[in-house]
Amino acid sequence: MLVSVVLPLLNEEENIPLLYDELKGVLVGLECDHEIVFVDDGSTDTSLELMENIQAKDDKVVVVTFRKNFGQTAAMAAGFDYATGDVIITMDADLQNDPHDIPLLLEKVDEGNDVVTGWRFDRKDKFISRRLPSIIANKLISVTTGVSLHDYGCTLKAFRRDVIKNVKLYGEMHRFIPAIASGMGIDFTEVKVNHRPRRFGTSKYGISRTIRVLLDLMTVKFLLSYATRPIQVFGLMGFLSGGAGFLIAMILSIQKLFFKMPLGDRPMLLLAIMLIFIGFQFVTMGLLAELQARTYHESQNKPVYFVRRVIGGKAAKSEGSVGNAPT
Numbered sequence: 262m263l264v265s266v267v268l269p270l271l272n273e274e275e276n277i278p279l280l281y282d283e284l285k286g287v288l289v290g291l292e293c294d295h296e297i298v299f300v301d302d303g304s305t306d307t308s309l310e311l312m313e314n315i316q317a318k319d320d321k322v323v324v325v326t327f328r329k330n331f332g333q334t335a336a337m338a339a340g341f342d343y344a345t346g347d348v349i350i351t352m353d354a355d356l357q358n359d360p361h362d363i364p365l366l367l368e369k370v371d372e373g374n375d376v377v378t379g380w381r382f383d384r385k386d387k388f389i390s391r392r393l394p395s396i397i398a399n400k401l402i403s404v405t406t407g408v409s410l411h412d413y414g415c416t417l418k419a420f421r422r423d424v425i426k427n428v429k430l431y432g433e434m435h436r437f438i439p440a441i442a443s444g445m446g447i448d449f450t451e452v453k454v455n456h457r458p459r460r461f462g463t464s465k466y467g468i469s470r471t472i473r474v475l476l477d478l479m480t481v482k483f484l485l486s487y488a489t490r491p492i493q494v495f496g497l498m499g500f501l502s503g504g505a506g507f508l509i510a511m512i513l514s515i516q517k518l519f520f521k522m523p524l525g526d527r528p529m530l531l532l533a534i535m536l537i538f539i540g541f542q543f544v545t546m547g548l549l550a551e552l553q554a555r556t557y558h559e560s561q562n563k564p565v566y567f568v569r570r571v572i573g574g575k576a577a578k579s580e581g582s583v584g585n586a587p588t
Contacts, residue, residue: 262293264367265346269336270299270354274306275461277354281315281322284352284360291364298323299354300340303330334435341425350419357385358417359455366419366452375424375447376439378410379417379454386458398474405482406440410451413437417454433473437481444485491554495547503540509533 266284270277281297288295299312301324309326316322325339337351348370352358362379369377386392395414403409413436424442434441439449487494510533516522524530 262348263346264288264291264293264295264363265298265344265349266295266363267298267337267340267344267349267351268300268354269302269333269340269351270304270308271302271330271336272304272306272308273354273461274304274308274311276356277308277311277315280354280356280360283356285319287360287363291367293367296321296323296344296346298325298340298344300336300343301326302333302336303327332433334430334433337435338430341428341430344422347422348419349422349425351416353416355459356461357457357459358415359457362417362452362454363419365454366417369450369452370419370421373448374450375421376442376449377419378412378439378449378451379415380410380412380451381415381456382411382453384456386456401475402437402440402478405478406437406443406485408440408443408449410439412451413439415454415456432477432480434477434481436474437477440481440485489554491550492547495543495550499540499543499545499547501540502536502543506533506536506538506540509536 266288268280273280277299284297288297297319299316299322301309301312309324312322312324316324323343325343327336327339340351341349348367350363350366352360358379366377366379384392384395395412399411399413402413416435418438420438420442424445424447425438427445428438428441430438443449483494509529513524513527513530513533517524
C-alpha cells in the first residue's frame with residue numbers, strides 16, 4: 262500500500278524543515294511505501310525554496326506550486342490530483358497536527374473505514390476567535406448534513422483513494438469532504454488526535470470565514486439532498502406558495518360574491534396574486550433545474566450511484582467504482 266501525505270501551505274518557512282523531519286521519521290517507520298505532496302499556495306517567503314531543496318534530496322517528495330494564492334480548498338484539490346497513494350492523508354503544515362497520529366488513522370482505514378477524520382479533543386487555540394465559532398459551526402453542519410462529527414475543521418484526515426477521487430472541491434468546501442462523501446454511502450469514523458499550539462508563523466484562519474462556511478453549507482445541503490432531483494425542492498415551494506395564494510383568492514372571492522365585501526382596497530388580493538405568480542415561478546425554476554441537472558450529469562458522464570463491489574459476472578468492476586454501467 263502507498264500512503265500519500267498532502268500538505269497545503271502558505272508562508273510556513275519556519276515550520277517546513279521541522280515538519281518534514283518529524284513526518285519523515287513517522288512515515289519511514291510504517292510498513293508501507295509513502296510519498297509527501299507539498300502544495301505551495303502562493304507563498305511569498307522562502308517556503309518554496311525550502312521545499313525544492315527537500316525534494317532535491319528526497320525523491321519521495323512532490324512539490325506543487327500555484328501561480329498565486331487560490332486558497333486551502335484549491336490547494337487540497339491539487340494535492341488529491343497529484344497524490345498517487347491508495348490512502349491519502351491531509352495535514353496542516355503549521356505543526357499543530359501531530360504526524361505521530363498517522364498510524365492511528367491508517368489503523369482505522371485498515372478496519373474498513375473509507376474516511377477517518379481527526380478530532381482535536383484538547384484544542385490549543387483561542388476560545389473566542391477560533392474554538393467558539395468552530396463549536397457552533399460543527400453543530401450546525403452536523404444537524405444540516407446528518408453527518409455527526411465533533412470537528413469538521415480538523416485538516417488531519419485519511420481517505421481511501423477510490424472515495425476522494427470522486428469528490429470535487431470548490432469554494433471553502435474542503436471541510437465538508439466527509440459530508441459530501443457520505444452521499445456515496447461510505448463508512449467513516451472519527452478519532453481523537455493530538456493538537457499542538459502554533460510555534461511559528463501566523464494563523465491563516467479568522468472569524469470572517471464563518472459567513473463563507475455558512476454559504477457553502479447551503480450548497481452542500483442542496484447537493485446532498487436535491488442535486489439529482491431539484492424539482493422536489495423548488496416544486497414543493499411552488500405548490501406551497503401557489504396553494505396559499507389560491508386559498509386566499511378563494512376566500513376573497515367568496516367574500517365578494519356572497520357577502521358583497523369590496524376588494525379594491527384589500528392588500529390580501531395583491532398578496533394572493535403575488536403568491537400564485539411566485540408559485541408558478543418556483544415550479545418553472547424546478548423544471549429548468551431538472552434540465553440543468555441532467556445536462557450536468559450526462560454531458561460529463563457524472564455518476565448517480567457508487568458501487569462498493571460486484572462479485573461474479575463478466576461485468577464485475579473493481580471495488581469503489583462509480584455508477585457508469587459497462588456496455
